[in-house]
Amino acid sequence: MQATCSHLDQISPDRPVPQDVCPTCVAIGSSWVHLRQCLTCGATNCCDSSPNRHATKHFQESRHPIMQTLEEGEDWAWCFVERLTMEPQDGTFQVVDPFFEAGLWYARQAIDDGGSVPFPAGAATGDGFPLALWESTYRGRHRAGTLDPDQVAELEALPGWTW
Ligand SMILES: [Zn+2]
Ligand SMILES: [Zn+2]
Ligand SMILES: [Zn+2]
Incomplete structure (x- = not known):
């Protein structure tokens, strides 16, 4: 078990604010369940429970490693590469166990x-x-x-x- 993921340096501090829609879904007239934000480029995408799974597709296409939930009351993040769930702590992310x-x-x-x-x-x-x-x-x-x-x-x- 590691204390954190090795991709935290790919988090951009000045990424664009998240959107309240999945723009890729909107563009194709589809819908989504939950929204996630890419912590590298700031793109808003939909979760794996959504029909189009745009957050996962965004990772596969961009290799941007970490996304964070945009759900109210949640703040966890996920590293696609190491398959780690993390929580914000002291200005960084710690792996949840x-x-x-x-x-x-x-x-x-x-x-x-x-x-x-x-x-x-x-x-x-x-x-x-x-x-x-x-x-x-x-x-x-x-x-x-x-x-x-x-x-x-x-x-x-x-x-x-x-x-
Ligand atoms: Zn990682
Ligand atoms: Zn979507
Ligand atoms: Zn991205």
């Missing part, structure tokens, strides 16, 4: 409920989250030296956590 975040939440719950780390082999939550697998995944990354420093800090903040 939903498995880590979910496991952290479940681990806190389990510890609150009287459990302790390390979780027993095969441990899972009542609703099926694989706690033991989660723990071994991030311990493995720590051993390999590839664990994100923020994730190290969050794990070390769990009561009773030791490496």
Whole structure:
């Protein structure tokens, strides 16, 4: 897991403001579901749930690597090349790791409920989250030296956590 994508230098700070339509769809009389903006050239295009998938086509034609959602209340971005979901953070983008975040939440719950780390082999939550697998995944990354420093800090903040 990497802390961010290697294409952030292709984000242009002075790209045009996004549009509230997919202009390519408008031009062909089609419609779209969600809108995305290319963070390199600023083009507004439609998402992969839309019939024409213009954001993906824009990437294939231009090789502009990163798009960001234009949906209200969302701010995630996606690197087409590395297939990474990112969130804006401190003026840049950080890779999102939903498995880590979910496991952290479940681990806190389990510890609150009287459990302790390390979780027993095969441990899972009542609703099926694989706690033991989660723990071994991030311990493995720590051993390999590839664990994100923020994730190290969050794990070390769990009561009773030791490496
Ligand atoms: Zn990338
Ligand atoms: Zn479109
Ligand atoms: Zn572009």
